[in-house]
Structure formats: structure tokens, C-alpha cells
Amino acid sequence: MAFEPTDYLPYDFANRRHIGxxxxxMAEMLQTVGAADLEALIDETVPASIRQKAPLETGRAMSERELLHHMRITASKNEVFTSLIGQGYHGTVTPPAIQRNILENPAWYTAYTPYQPEISQGRLEALLNYQTMVSDLTGLEIANASLLDEATACAEAMTMAQRVAKSKATAFFVDRDCHPQNIAVMKTRAAPLGIEVIVGNPxxxxxxxxxxxxxxxxxxxxxxxxxxxxxxxxxEHKGIGIVTADPLALTLLKEPGAMGADIAVGxxxxxxxxxxxxxxxAAYMACRDAFKRSMPGRLVGVSVDSHGNRAYRLALQTREQHIRREKATSNVCTAxxxxxxxxxxxxxxxxxKGLKAIAQRIHRKTVRLAKGLEEAGFKVDPKAFFDTITVDVGPLQAxxxxxxxxxxxxxxxVGETRVGITLDEATRPxxxxxxxxxxxxxxxxxxxxxxxxxxxxxxxTSDYLTHPIFHMNRAETEMMRYMRRLGDRDLALDRAMIPxxxxxMKLNSAAEMMPISWREFALLHPFAPADQAEGYREMIADLSDKLCQITGxxxxxxxxxxxxQGEYAGLLTIxxxxxxxxxGHRNVCLIPxxxxGTNPASAQMVGWKVVAVKSDERGDIDLEDFRAKAQQHAEALAGCMITxxxxxxxxxxxxMEVCEITHRHGGQVYIDGANMNAMVGLSRPGDLxxxxxxxxxxxxxAIPHGGGGPGMGPIGVKAHLAPHLPGHPEDGGGEEGPVSAAPYGSASILAISWAYCLLMGGEGLxxxxxxAILNANYIARRLEGAYDVLYKGPxxxxxxxxxIDTRPFSDSAGVSVDDIAKRLMDCGFHAPTMSWPVAGTLMVEPTESESKAELDRFCDAMLxxxxxxxxxxxxxxxRENNPLANAPHTxxxxxxxxxxPYSREQGCFPPGAFRVDKYWPPVNRVDNAWGDRHLICTCPPMEDYAEAAE
Structure with a gap:
């Protein structure tokens, strides 16, 4: 038989891989939603007034093979030197077992933030191990589950100290020997809050x-x-002491807690x-127990499930910024x-023992280096050091x-006459x-x-990492199985849709993910000379150009x-x-x-006053209320934040009218990019x-969530704001200070987004x-009649x-939105966003990556x-004893x-659940109240403590 020609490449990622x-x-789904074709559906959904005029042209789509070849060429332009720059960044050796089983494993990198704890037990245990590690090394009672980077952790510690200190002073002292980027980020954070930063000799x-x-x-x-x-x-003067410490050094050196420190970061x-x-x-933060309720970020705690079994959950601060809005103590959302x-x-x-041995080897290598320099007549400082020295070379520095x-x-x-050297685990003789x-x-x-x-x-002199988990048999077989066991307790995108x-929560393709492990991207120091990072610069420039085209x-x-951080940086720029x-007197921000929830928290962080704007009965911005408040605050209007x-x-x-009103009264418009997946190629925020x-x-x-981070939030601006973008002391400065520790944030994961854009091309994006719009409308139509969809366009x-409105079921059946979320776990799904932005509802976003079969499985489960x-x-x-009230079933x-009063079959194998490959939640419903009453934020004893729950 003759071969039939095709109009797509066999590896055309945009049309056959990424889109579900x-x-x-699609033809069947369009029939269900009642649209003639996909373009007709878009015309009915996206107002003509906001549509972009020309097709998106970010280049043609590459095949996966083309992409990887292109990425290899770009990566080769980065030169991997041995960087002994230090300054908070060190060479390290990633154990291959961890690289393969964690970093490169979609069971770990495609998981969502553990807001549904029953299906997040694996990473919650791993994060509890992290908190225990940090608490032990710092000698402080409580540690959180990570912050963004060391510099922002320092800034968070500064503002936390201001909240908890009994002192009435308004100034904050910064050790002049802090890393320069830490000092710079703290100054950025302090300025709009009226904190005077004093940099000096301790x-x-x-x-x-x-x-x-x-x-x-x-x-x-x-x-x-x-x-x-x-x-x-x-x-003695009611102030707070903070130490930003290298955790590896703390295996040898006196810990911050032993110095009396209240907070430690690093x-x-x-x-x-x-x-x-x-x-x-991952940055860390630890503090004294007395301050735990003021600590920003996420905190993993130990609780019990409905049968008294040990279960982990997020405690205390969970989504604080969404609940407290402008009264939030931080806008930290991503860890x-x-x-x-x-x-x-x-x-x-x-x-x-292993960590201490690594630290000792690093110190001995540094001592040998210093002795060799001293014997040659060079002056080496300081006399007491761990892994870093400076050498006075006078006019020979260059x-x-x-x-x-x-x-x-x-x-x-270092200065005009000195050279700094920092050794690390990877330094060879x-x-x-x-x-x-x-x-x-x-x-x-x-x-x-x-x-x-x-x-x-x-x-x-004190012990650390005494919990048995840090003394397990470290044969690779045991390590591999431990990581697999924890991964199996979670529900990530490699198992099911997370709507x-x-x-x-879209596909994070293997081809996009592979380059981040390549040494040319993975091993560069952020402060390496620019000519050694030409591949990074080329990638960042091209990705920036593509994103500017996409956004306008x-x-x-x-x-x-x-x-x-992007919200915060955008408001600082304004x-x-x-x-x-x-x-500079403009300090009022209109926020619908x-x-x-992070919007008002971010506005508060830049020292602005938040004025809330009502929503009308359709959920839209109440235009009359917006107009009135813009007029009322015209003299002080800094801007508005809309999504x-x-x-x-x-x-x-x-x-566009909201934007025009804001501009007319002297304000600037911040458009939150969280929903950009509905706009790419169709509408540009810069044009609105x-x-x-x-x-x-x-x-x-397409950067994966990683169980609650990493993230990246770059900001795009119009030309008049460009001079006011964040600067950085290691990258030529700039008019404004930095918001993050490194000039390009988490630069290595930019390779993922760049690869996504290259694979998709303008047409694919x-x-x-x-x-994505089709999939959402398909779910809305399939659930029509069973559930009310709260808001729709004209x-x-x-x-x-x-x-999806689930509020009526509370009265009619005693069923809460929580019950539905937990029952979806029995069906093998992560629940949609629960009770936000409307309490008692489920917000569903299927993304373009999900196939019709998976959408149908979800709809069948919901029905x-x-x-x-x-x-x-x-x-x-x-009403009290039913599959919803008892969900999830283990x-x-x-x-x-x-x-x-219902069968095992109905309880454990509801519609939507796979029969052979069923996902089993590892614990029953977690008791949140018990966890807050008995706050435990480090690894508990290995023996089960179900008796304590009784």
C-alpha cells in the first residue's frame, strides 16, 4: 500500500506531544460544548476588543531532536571553570542516586504544593527531615520548610525581627561581613518600610x-x-539577634543557638x-519556639489521621497571605x-559523620592552601576561618x-588589593x-x-542529626527504596491530572527538563565572569525577547x-x-x-495602602466602585493590581477601561500574570x-512546581518603567536594588521555559x-446540570x-467542599483549588496537556x-456515615x-479510580486541629504514637 503524506513532523512536539x-x-469535545470549531469557541470566549492583531511569531516549532541539538550548542558556549568565588555559592557533589531519583524524577518534580496533605505524605516527610536537619544544625527549636534564597531569607528575618522585638527602635544593624547581595536585598526590603539599615563592624x-x-x-x-x-x-535592649550561617560549617562550628541567636537563616x-x-x-530559616507563629513561609507539622495514625500536614502559616491579605506578615507563596x-x-x-567528614576535608584543604601561600610570603586573612581566606597581593591583584x-x-x-578564595567539597588537590x-x-x-x-x-560541642532517619543504612539500595517509598505516597502529574x-499544572516534558542536569548549565557560579556564561546570556536574551513578544x-x-517576588518587584518598579x-507620595493601590491574596500582601511590603474594590454580581470588578475610589484617591494613587x-x-x-481610569488619575497598572495560560497568542497584557x-x-x-517550588516570576514592563527594574551589585548595579540573591534569579530553570517556547513555536503556544480554553469549557459543559458554574462570560x-459551586450541598446533605476534595482522592485525583476565590467552591483548571480520556475520567468522578x-x-x-464523610479510604x-453502610467496593473503587493501578492515599483524613494543638515540627520518634492521639 502507498504511504500517505502527512503535514506534521513525527516529533512535532506542539501538535502531538504537549497538547493532550x-x-x-477535539472535534468530539467541540461538539459537546456546542462550538462549530476551535476558532469559533475562541471568538465566543475572548472579547474581540482585546484580541491581538497579528499572529504570535516567536519562531517555528522545533522537534525534540532539533531542540536538544540546539540546546547543546548553546550550552557549549558556557565555560565551566573551577569557581572558588564563594560569596554564598559553593561547588558541591550531587549524589547520583539523588540526582536520578529526586531531581530527574517526575514523581518528585511534578507534584503540587502539599495543601492536600493526605496525598502529599512523601514530600511532607522529606520536608520534615529538612526542618529537623536545619533545627539540629542551627541549635534552634523550629525551622520552616524553606525560603527562596539566602538574601531574601535575610530580608524576611529582618522584618520578622521588627515584628517580634520589644525594642521601639526603628533601625536594623547589618554586619559589614555579610555577603554583598544579602546586604543589598535587605536594603531593598527595608527602604519602603521605613527601616534604617546600619552596616558596620559588629x-x-x-x-x-x-x-x-x-x-x-x-x-x-x-x-x-x-x-x-x-x-x-x-x-538586654529587647532586640533580636539573627545569624546567617553556612549549614555545612555548623557541623564543626559553634551553632547560632549556642550563641543565643533568636533566628538563623542561610x-x-x-x-x-x-x-x-x-x-x-533552598534557603532555610529557624527560630526560637517563642517566635514560631511569626515565622514566614511553610511549616510542616506532625498530626494524626482519623484512625490515629501518624500523618504530616502544613501547620500554622499555611496560605497566611491569602487569608490576611494586606495584614499578612509576608507575601511568601512559593518555597x-x-x-x-x-x-x-x-x-x-x-x-x-559524613557531613562532618566533608566539612573537615574542606577545612583541611583550605588550611593547606593558606600555608602554601603563607610560606611563599603572602599575607593571608583571617587567622580563624572555615573554608574562605583572602590574600593581600597589593598591585598584583589583576x-x-x-x-x-x-x-x-x-x-x-576583594577591594583593590585582595583576592578571595573559597574551597568546597568538589575542590580537588x-x-x-x-x-x-x-x-x-x-x-x-x-x-x-x-x-x-x-x-x-x-x-x-553539641550533637546533631541524632534522629534514626539520619542513621539509616546508607547502602544505595536502601536509599533508592526510601526515596521510592516516599514518592509512592504522593500524587503527582505522573499519575493523574491536577486540575x-x-x-x-501542565506537562513538564522530559526534553525540556533534560538540559538542567547538563554540567554547562548546572555548574556555573552566578558571579562567574560574563564571558564564561555566553550560553546563559544568549538563552536569557532570547527568552526575554520571546516573552516580550508574547506579553506586549x-x-x-x-x-x-x-x-x-515578581509582584513585589513590579510594585517596587512602579x-x-x-x-x-x-x-513619591503616591502610595495607594486599588485591588479588587x-x-x-499575595497582591495586597505585596502592596503592603512596598509600603502602600491597600484600597479594596468591590466585585459585582457577576464577579467582575465593580466599575463604578473602581471609578469612585480612583477619583477619591487621585492625588495619592500609585496604581492598581488586577488579574x-x-x-x-x-x-x-x-x-481596558479599568486601565484607562487608573492612568487618568496618575496611577500605573499591574496585571497579575497568573492566568497568562488563557492569553498567550490571543491577547497581550501590554496592549490592554x-x-x-x-x-x-x-x-x-512549563517549569514544574516541584512539590511547592521552584518557581520563577520575571516581570515585563513598558519602556518608561525599564530604567527602574531591579539592579544587582554583581551585574552592574542599576538605579534600583535587587530583590533576589542572584542577578537572574533561579537561572538554571529558565532553560525549561526556553525549551518550551522553542518546541512549541508561536503557532504551538x-x-x-x-x-486550554476548550478543555475548561468541556468540563464546564459535562458537569452542567449536576453542578452550577458560578461565573461565565456574556x-x-x-x-x-x-x-464549581458546592455550597448548596452543605445544607442539603451536610457535605462540605472538603468532603468532595477528599473523595476525589479515592478516585485518583488531586482536588481542584478549594474555597478560593469563593469560599465553599472548587476552581477547576485542566490545562491543555490533558487528553479527553483524562478529562472524562475526572468528569465521571465528579458526576x-x-x-x-x-x-x-x-x-x-x-448523612454522617457515608463515602464522602469518611474519605479518603486507605x-x-x-x-x-x-x-x-456502604460497600468496600463503593468506598475504595469509585468511578474514575483505576482498578489495577489505583492510587491509594497512605493516610485517612488528617486531623488539622490535633496538629495545631500538639505542634511538632521535627521528626518524631520512630515508634508509632497512635496512643497519644487517644
Whole structure:
């Protein structure tokens, strides 16, 4: 038989890999939704007034093979030197077992934030291990489950200190030996909050003048100092002492808790997480027990399930910024869960003895390096150090730095006459010899007697990592099985659709993910010379250009390393623009009631006053209320923050009028980019009147969520705002200060979004948006009659997500939105976004990646749940003892005595659940109240404590 020609490549990713429904399935779905074709559906959904005029042209789609070849060429333009720059970033060795089983495993990197704890038990245990590790190493009682990077953790610690200190002072002291990027980010955070930052010598600290102080340990130039006296003085004046500490050094050095520190922060990057040109890396924060309710970020706690079995959950601060809005203490929404898991597994892999041995080897190598330099006549500082020294070379600084580069070594320029050197786990003896050669010394690294350069009074005397989990059999077989067991307890995208509204849990393809493990992307130091990072610069420039085309903006900053950081950076940019025009008094921000909870929290962080705008009966912005409040606050109006399409999943037709009103009264328009997956190729925020938007690359542009992070939130701006984008001290400065530790945020994961854009091409990106809208409308239509869809556009269509109203069932059947969410677990699904933006509802976003079969499986499950609710309403099923009230059901339920008025079959194998490959939740419903009453945030004893629950 003759071959028939095809009009697509066999590996055309855009049309046959990323987009879930086949053309045949799309035709069936369009028939169900009642649209003539896909373009007709888009015309009915997206108002003509906001449609972009020309097709999106970001280049043709590449095949996967073409992409990987192109990425290899780009990667080869990065030169991987041995970077001994330090400054908070270190070479490390990622154990291959962790690289393969965590970093490169979709069971770990495609999971969502653990807001549904019953199906997140694996990563919650890993994060509890992380918290235990941090708490032990710092000597403080409570640690959170990670923050974005060390510099932002320092800034969060500063504002936390201001909240908890009893001192009335308004100034904050910063150790001059803090890393420069830490100082810069703290200054950025402090300025709009009216905090005076005093940078100075800790020995000259006037504790009466400040509400708190932060000290780097070891210092950026290597100094190992005991800050006990300074912290004692702070306490005498009701201030707070903070130490930002290297966790690996804490295996040898006196811990912050032993100095009396109230808060400790730092980075766990050197616990097996690649440099990645700046990230992503998990920062940590620990504090005294008395301050735990003021700590930002996520906190994993131990609780019990409905049968008294141990179960983990997020505790205390969970989604605080969504609940408290402008009264939130932080806008932190994304953590670095995947990287925290890697760091925790590194600690489990090595154990306390292994970590101490690594630290000792690093210190001994640094001592040998220093002795070789001293014997050659160089002056080496400081006298007490862990892994970092500085060498005074006088006028030879430039020559030494160049000689080091000739040896393929990067050293740090310190002032005008010194050179900084930081050794790490990956430093080989030959690298030490190359450093000596750069200083004109020829010798071998084999003839020094090991010694310590840490005073005995600074030696750590307390135990750490004593929990049995850090003493398990570390044979790789056992490690592999432990990581597999934890992964199997979670529900991630590799098992099922995660239909979360506004979170856009789409495919993270293998081809996009592969390059982040390549050494050319993974091993670059963020402060390496620019000519060694040409591949990164080329990638960032091209991705920026593509994103500007997609959004209609003129310039982009890649620095924000989360969506909330993007909001914050966008508002800082607007504030700087107003100051430059002599209008720094503008400080009022209009925010609709339906806005993301991080919006008002971000506005508060830049010192603005939030004025809420009502929603009308359709959920849209109440235009009259918006107009009135813009007029009322015209003299002080800084801007407005809106989400488009709206948080309710509708393209509001008044968006351009909202922008015009804001501009007329002197404000700037911030358009939240969370829902960009409904706009790419169809509409551009920059054309609607937006002045700045952040883009969730971990949503629309295919970076995976990683169980709650990493994320990236770059901001696009119009030309007039471009001069006011975040700067960075290591990248030429700029008018404004930085918001993140590295110039390009979590740079390594930008490769994922770039690959996504290259694979899809302009046509594929646009088609993805169309199909996302089709999938959402298909679900809305299939569930029609069983559930009410709360908000629709004028033609009865929804955008990329829809809100299902479950509130009536509370009265009619005693069924809550929680019950439905937990019952979906029995069906093998993660629940949609629950009770937001409307309490008691489910917001569903299927994305374009899901096939018709998976959409149907979800709809079948939802329809079956509706029938169970109907049975309760009609008295055919007990109101208190039913499959919804008892959900989720575990495998253990099958073997327990069954005394329920419904069958095991109905309870455990509802419609939607696979028969052979069924996902079993590892625990029954978690008791949140018990967990908050008995707050445990470190690893509990290994024996079961079900008796305590009784």
C-alpha cells in the first residue's frame, strides 16, 4: 500500500506531544460544548476588543531532536571553570542516586504544593527531615520548610525581627561581613518600610539603637567570630539577634543557638544542589519556639489521621497571605520544596559523620592552601576561618586574577588589593595546585600536616542529626527504596491530572527538563565572569525577547524567583518610577476583592495602602466602585493590581477601561500574570493598558512546581518603567536594588521555559491557549446540570478555568467542599483549588496537556460524587456515615472490620479510580486541629504514637 503524506513532523512536539487531546478528540469535545470549531469557541470566549492583531511569531516549532541539538550548542558556549568565588555559592557533589531519583524524577518534580496533605505524605516527610536537619544544625527549636534564597531569607528575618522585638527602635544593624547581595536585598526590603539599615563592624554595635542585628557566620571574607556578646547586648535592649550561617560549617562550628541567636537563616545549596548560575536553591530559616507563629513561609507539622495514625500536614502559616491579605506578615507563596528535599536527602545520604567528614576535608584543604601561600610570603586573612581566606597581593591583584583564569580558576576580587578564595567539597588537590600557580607558587598538595585554624572555643560541642532517619543504612539500595517509598505516597502529574485553578499544572516534558542536569548549565557560579556564561546570556536574551513578544512589553527582568517576588518587584518598579517623577507620595493601590491574596500582601511590603474594590454580581470588578475610589484617591494613587482573565475565570470586557481610569488619575497598572495560560497568542497584557506584569514561568511556561517550588516570576514592563527594574551589585548595579540573591534569579530553570517556547513555536503556544480554553469549557459543559458554574462570560463561556459551586450541598446533605476534595482522592485525583476565590467552591483548571480520556475520567468522578450527594439528600445514604464523610479510604480500610453502610467496593473503587493501578492515599483524613494543638515540627520518634492521639 502507498504511504500517505502527512503535514506534521513525527516529533512535532506542539501538535502531538504537549497538547493532550488529539484532533479527533477535539472535534468530539467541540461538539459537546456546542462550538462549530476551535476558532469559533475562541471568538465566543475572548472579547474581540482585546484580541491581538497579528499572529504570535516567536519562531517555528522545533522537534525534540532539533531542540536538544540546539540546546547543546548553546550550552557549549558556557565555560565551566573551577569557581572558588564563594560569596554564598559553593561547588558541591550531587549524589547520583539523588540526582536520578529526586531531581530527574517526575514523581518528585511534578507534584503540587502539599495543601492536600493526605496525598502529599512523601514530600511532607522529606520536608520534615529538612526542618529537623536545619533545627539540629542551627541549635534552634523550629525551622520552616524553606525560603527562596539566602538574601531574601535575610530580608524576611529582618522584618520578622521588627515584628517580634520589644525594642521601639526603628533601625536594623547589618554586619559589614555579610555577603554583598544579602546586604543589598535587605536594603531593598527595608527602604519602603521605613527601616534604617546600619552596616558596620559588629564589635562597634550599639544595641540600644536597633531592634535587631544580623551577622554572617562565617563572614563573607572568611572570618569565624563568636557573636554571643553582641546577641546578649541586643537582648538586654529587647532586640533580636539573627545569624546567617553556612549549614555545612555548623557541623564543626559553634551553632547560632549556642550563641543565643533568636533566628538563623542561610542557604542549603551546598547540600548537593548544583550552582545553576544562581538557583534554584533552598534557603532555610529557624527560630526560637517563642517566635514560631511569626515565622514566614511553610511549616510542616506532625498530626494524626482519623484512625490515629501518624500523618504530616502544613501547620500554622499555611496560605497566611491569602487569608490576611494586606495584614499578612509576608507575601511568601512559593518555597523551594524540590531543592529542600534534595538537601534533606543529602543529609540522610551522608549522615552526621559524613557531613562532618566533608566539612573537615574542606577545612583541611583550605588550611593547606593558606600555608602554601603563607610560606611563599603572602599575607593571608583571617587567622580563624572555615573554608574562605583572602590574600593581600597589593598591585598584583589583576595579574593574579588573570593568572587564575588562565588556570581555569575563578577567584574573587576583594577591594583593590585582595583576592578571595573559597574551597568546597568538589575542590580537588590539583585545583589547589593551580591556585598556587596563579600566585606564582610551584608545589604539590601533599606535604602539609593537617591542622585546624578554628579556635577551640568555636568548636561545636553539641550533637546533631541524632534522629534514626539520619542513621539509616546508607547502602544505595536502601536509599533508592526510601526515596521510592516516599514518592509512592504522593500524587503527582505522573499519575493523574491536577486540575488546580490558577496554578496551571501542565506537562513538564522530559526534553525540556533534560538540559538542567547538563554540567554547562548546572555548574556555573552566578558571579562567574560574563564571558564564561555566553550560553546563559544568549538563552536569557532570547527568552526575554520571546516573552516580550508574547506579553506586549518592552523590557524584562528575570531576577524575581517566584510569582510573589515578581509582584513585589513590579510594585517596587512602579514606586521608583513615581519617585523619579517627583511623585513619591503616591502610595495607594486599588485591588479588587477577587485578586490573588499575595497582591495586597505585596502592596503592603512596598509600603502602600491597600484600597479594596468591590466585585459585582457577576464577579467582575465593580466599575463604578473602581471609578469612585480612583477619583477619591487621585492625588495619592500609585496604581492598581488586577488579574486577567479574572480570578473567576472570565475575560472581563471592562479591562481596558479599568486601565484607562487608573492612568487618568496618575496611577500605573499591574496585571497579575497568573492566568497568562488563557492569553498567550490571543491577547497581550501590554496592549490592554498594563504597565507591568509578572509571569509565572512555573505555570504558563512549563517549569514544574516541584512539590511547592521552584518557581520563577520575571516581570515585563513598558519602556518608561525599564530604567527602574531591579539592579544587582554583581551585574552592574542599576538605579534600583535587587530583590533576589542572584542577578537572574533561579537561572538554571529558565532553560525549561526556553525549551518550551522553542518546541512549541508561536503557532504551538497559541494552540496551547486555545486548547486550554476548550478543555475548561468541556468540563464546564459535562458537569452542567449536576453542578452550577458560578461565573461565565456574556456568551456563556468560561476562560481557562471554571468555578464549581458546592455550597448548596452543605445544607442539603451536610457535605462540605472538603468532603468532595477528599473523595476525589479515592478516585485518583488531586482536588481542584478549594474555597478560593469563593469560599465553599472548587476552581477547576485542566490545562491543555490533558487528553479527553483524562478529562472524562475526572468528569465521571465528579458526576459520581454528585450522585452520592443526591443519595444523602434523598435519605438513601446516611448523612454522617457515608463515602464522602469518611474519605479518603486507605488500603488499610479494606482489611479493617467493615461496619459502614456502604460497600468496600463503593468506598475504595469509585468511578474514575483505576482498578489495577489505583492510587491509594497512605493516610485517612488528617486531623488539622490535633496538629495545631500538639505542634511538632521535627521528626518524631520512630515508634508509632497512635496512643497519644487517644
Amino acid at each position: 487531546p488529539s484532533p479527533e478528540e 564589635e562597634k554595635l550599639d544595641a540600644e539603637q536597633v531592634f535587631g542585628a544580623i551577622f554572617q557566620y562565617p563572614g563573607t571574607y572568611g572570618h569565624v567570630r563568636d557573636f554571643t556578646d553582641q546577641i546578649t547586648a541586643l537582648h 542557604s542549603t545549596q551546598r547540600f548537593g544542589v548544583p550552582l545553576g548560575y544562581g538557583g534554584p536553591h 523551594q520544596a524540590l531543592l529542600a528535599v534534595m538537601a534533606s536527602m543529602y543529609a540522610v545520604f551522608h549522615g552526621p 595579574a593574579v586574577l588573570k593568572s587564575a583564569v588562565d588556570e581555569r580558576i575563578n577567584l574573587r576580587r 590539583e585545583a589547589v595546585e593551580r591556585v598556587w600557580r596563579a600566585f606564582g607558587i610551584t608545589r604539590k598538595d601533599d606535604d602539609f600536616t593537617p591542622e585546624y585554624r578554628v579556635p577551640e572555643k568555636m568548636h561545636r 488546580l485553578g490558577s496554578c496551571t 512589553y518592552d523590557a524584562l527582568s528575570m531576577q524575581p524567583n517566584s510569582g510573589a 514606586a521608583a518610577y513615581h519617585r523619579a517623577r517627583g511623585e 476583592m477577587s485578586a490573588h 486577567y482573565p479574572s480570578t473567576h475565570g472570565v475575560f472581563e470586557e471592562t479591562v 493598558g498594563g504597565d507591568v506584569s509578572h509571569l509565572n514561568l512555573h505555570k504558563t511556561f 497559541t494552540q496551547a491557549t486555545r486548547v 456568551t456563556g463561556r468560561v476562560a481557562h478555568e471554571c468555578i 459520581a460524587i454528585r450522585e452520592e450527594i443526591r443519595a444523602i439528600e434523598e435519605g438513601r445514604m446516611d 488500603m488499610e480500610d479494606l482489611v479493617r472490620e467493615w461496619d459502614r
